Amino acid sequence: MSLKIGLLGLGTVGAGTVKVLRENTDDITSRAGRPIEIVRAAVRDPALPRDCDLSGIELDSDADALVADPRIDVVVELMGGIGRARELVLAALANGKSVVTANKALIAEHGKEIFECAQAHGQVVAFEAAVAGGIPIIKALREGLVGNRIDQIAGIINGTTNFILSRMEADGADFAEVLAEAQAKGYAEADPTFDVEGIDAGHKLAILATLAFDIPLATDQLHTIGVGKVSAEDISFARELGYRIKHLAVARRSEAGVELRVEPTLVPKNAFVAKVDGVMNGVSISGNAVGTAGFYGPGAGALATASAVVADIVDVALGHAIAPPAMAQEVSFVPQSAVVSAHYLRMRVTDQSGVMKTISGILAGLDISIEAMVQKESSEGQAEVVLITHEVSTGAITQAMDELAACDAVHGGIVQMRLEHLSE
Amino acid sequence: MSLKIGLLGLGTVGAGTVKVLRENTDDITSRAGRPIEIVRAAVRDPALPRDCDLSGIELDSDADALVADPRIDVVVELMGGIGRARELVLAALANGKSVVTANKALIAEHGKEIFECAQAHGQVVAFEAAVAGGIPIIKALREGLVGNRIDQIAGIINGTTNFILSRMEADGADFAEVLAEAQAKGYAEADPTFDVEGIDAGHKLAILATLAFDIPLATDQLHTIGVGKVSAEDISFARELGYRIKHLAVARRSEAGVELRVEPTLVPKNAFVAKVDGVMNGVSISGNAVGTAGFYGPGAGALATASAVVADIVDVALGHAIAPPAMAQEVSFVPQSAVVSAHYLRMRVTDQSGVMKTISGILAGLDISIEAMVQKESSEGQAEVVLITHEVSTGAITQAMDELAACDAVHGGIVQMRLEHLSE
Numbered sequence A, B: 001m002s003l004k005i006g007l008l009g010l011g012t013v014g015a016g017t018v019k020v021l022r023e024n025t026d027d028i029t030s031r032a033g034r035p036i037e038i039v040r041a042a043v044r045d046p047a048l049p050r051d052c053d054l055s056g057i058e059l060d061s062d063a064d065a066l067v068a069d070p071r072i073d074v075v076v077e078l079m080g081g082i083g084r085a086r087e088l089v090l091a092a093l094a095n096g097k098s099v100v101t102a103n104k105a106l107i108a109e110h111g112k113e114i115f116e117c118a119q120a121h122g123q124v125v126a127f128e129a130a131v132a133g134g135i136p137i138i139k140a141l142r143e144g145l146v147g148n149r150i151d152q153i154a155g156i157i158n159g160t161t162n163f164i165l166s167r168m169e170a171d172g173a174d175f176a177e178v179l180a181e182a183q184a185k186g187y188a189e190a191d192p193t194f195d196v197e198g199i200d201a202g203h204k205l206a207i208l209a210t211l212a213f214d215i216p217l218a219t220d221q222l223h224t225i226g227v228g229k230v231s232a233e234d235i236s237f238a239r240e241l242g243y244r245i246k247h248l249a250v251a252r253r254s255e256a257g258v259e260l261r262v263e264p265t266l267v268p269k270n271a272f273v274a275k276v277d278g279v280m281n282g283v284s285i286s287g288n289a290v291g292t293a294g295f296y297g298p299g300a301g302a303l304a305t306a307s308a309v310v311a312d313i314v315d316v317a318l319g320h321a322i323a324p325p326a327m328a329q330e331v332s333f334v335p336q337s338a339v340v341s342a343h344y345l346r347m348r349v350t351d352q353s354g355v356m357k358t359i360s361g362i363l364a365g366l367d368i369s370i371e372a373m374v375q376k377e378s379s380e381g382q383a384e385v386v387l388i389t390h391e392v393s394t395g396a397i398t399q400a401m402d403e404l405a406a407c408d409a410v411h412g413g414i415v416q417m418r419l420e421h422l423s424e
């Protein structure tokens, strides 16, 4: 009668899940309609101390035996990685067990195989915790907004880079400085590449896009630019013009095709995602019925992530888990050069009359119209020119940058970032 | 094989629901696993023009026949009111039909009877659209955050009063002026009492509290104060101190009991709900696993509300709708005088030395400590004193106001508002 759980991993999220299930047992049992019982767990080293009460849980390092254990109804994969995790999840499904996982890398990279395996064996794979931690964003997308044709998702789905940008903005500090602080605080890994380069956010975005648009998982179509590109200077210029810079993940579907990108992006200061600060995550979803709805909360952490894991477990207990996505839609992706948006450009120029005219002339020649332009005096007879364009293709902006860079009056590299006019 | 719908009402939300089901038919059919078909609708006057395509829908004014029609699986009640709507919903359930409704007044006032009737007949009643329009807040509370013990809900769940306060803040305008504008724009009813006095928000809050705390619907325990109490002056003082004033709905559960209140309330300017502007709604939910999560979006409107109605219909189609709440918890409510929070006080005093000392003395005598206090010169030898207290019971603050009002140096009434230190 009880739903029997086997847990792969007792690290941050695994131990958090045990804690939440123990702390809120009565409520969870009544909401799930039956007791949820962790019968067994597998870890690398069973001798290590664990951050939770293990009474009643059989613990060893035999993950293969766990996924084959006939007592177990649901395998909850909280070990991470995509090698062993993949094998074990596929084995669990083949053995007739449902799977709950928090592993975004696994779903993003091997989702197709895993969903097909689940379908073949009549099982479900639930992965609410894989995107935006404690925020029930997957449920919102697949169920709460099920009546919508989703056109766009714009989100801050990596707490590390958002912490870094928020701190850079608050303190005028530089990227490297703040990254070191984030590492010291445990908000960033010793090797921060996954977060800083947008790979982690890209995984999550690919998952959201699959659910929103019913398309295949397209990690190979992700366009990512790291947050290291952002300087304190750009943050301050953006602010002056009424924008904030966020490491924004955008999935968009239009007649031109699908776009998936994670880039430092200017957003209007009143946009929902502009107000998401620090390690928090926030996602806004636009659909043709709801307009735009926003979802906010902790994107990581032991208990917050466990909250999502437990929600999935309860859905399985009630028989309410949604079937694996079919990924059925034909999809074409918009080539990078054809992606259309507004842009932010910053360049250092000789501080003399006529330069602004030259710049405007180059842009006008490419049919790029300017929404705002400011010039700031700088040192050594030079000035800083910052401008915001109206919507234009990336191809055109790239050409404009080439032509601008070739001008005698323009010195050094041109900083360019995308700008999204998101709604509040 | 198709799920057959009977629609009570083809007004704003009814016509919106028809539109959304028609516009997104293919997606909805595939997500619901079967076609959803509106076979019949009832309105007051079938001769009126309707804001949707009625082809294939039998339309008349015989609501009683609709809820008895053996072809119909789900009755979608979008007529409003609590008299006829109650009768029809109960009849539909008794006839073995599920019910989807957007009617917060009906659920808040007659939820107990309706849920018991549903339970008795093995049917479900789904009411996502009744709270916060297009935001899937009920699903978040009952499913996405099911693993949590919920401790607090703090929300802006009436767009009209939020529009009024946002406009007052932006323009320094007065309540009456902005109310007239809201009425002209269609954001406020000709008789705005329901919105302005917090009755509508109270209905929604009672529903959320029932789901969050598993307690009976307690409209008789609601403490509501209208938004008309707020002046442009208070908004500006609050802002200076780092707060914004919102018509905030709060449901809290602590060892002392449950509190349900809708009042003009100061919130820190960085709090999630402080950033909810205009007609938008926003709700933050605090639970012992997730911490705090926030939900944002349009609280009304034809298509946005229809988005929630359709989500409920799809849940019914999939057999995923959650059973009616049991409302099983023993509950005691915190008496108003014992409710504890920080407070904002504003009073006009004689502008002379010693007055601040008198005020602090009175507060200290009641063990009320002061977090911030500012004095502004005013006209005619008087000054405006604004102060923010630390947490204190409403009883103590009431006594303090009596004692302050009795001072010779204090002139006229004392403005008092609650202040909630909500998290970001």
Ligand SMILES: NC(=O)c1ccc[n+]([C@@H]2O[C@H](COP(=O)([O-])OP(=O)(O)OC[C@H]3O[C@@H](n4cnc5c(N)ncnc54)[C@H](OP(=O)(O)O)[C@@H]3O)[C@@H](O)[C@H]2O)c1
Pocket: A008, A009, A010, A011, A012, A013, A014, A042, A043, A044, A045, A046, A048, A061, A063, A077, A078, A079, A080, A081, A084, A102, A103, A104, A105, A129, A130, A133, A299, A300, A301, A302, A305
């Ligand atoms: N941390 C977060 O806030 C967060 C948020 C969202 C999603 N996630 C995802 O949740 C998953 C788990 O993250 P975490 O932070 O909890 O990781 P973690 O703290 O490193 O814990 C991993 C656990 O898995 C066990 N494990 C690893 N390899 C194993 C193997 N081959 N066989 C058996 N057990 C193995 C480890 O055992 P030992 O303890 O014996 O080494 C450890 O208990 C990852 O997919 C991550 O992306 C994490």
Ligand SMILES: NC(=O)c1ccc[n+]([C@@H]2O[C@H](COP(=O)([O-])OP(=O)(O)OC[C@H]3O[C@@H](n4cnc5c(N)ncnc54)[C@H](OP(=O)(O)O)[C@@H]3O)[C@@H](O)[C@H]2O)c1
Pocket: B008, B009, B010, B011, B012, B013, B014, B042, B043, B044, B045, B046, B048, B061, B063, B077, B078, B079, B080, B081, B084, B102, B103, B104, B105, B129, B130, B133, B299, B300, B301, B302, B305
């Ligand atoms: N409007 C929103 O944005 C919104 C948002 C959230 C929730 N809601 C809730 O949704 C419900 C409907 O609101 P609404 O704005 O759509 O109302 P509405 O525009 O006034 O429409 C009401 C509809 O119900 C019909 N009706 C009323 N009494 C009837 C009766 N006795 N028998 C048969 N039909 C009857 C009306 O018929 P006639 O057209 O022939 O008069 C009309 O079509 C209410 O409970 C409201 O609180 C509304």
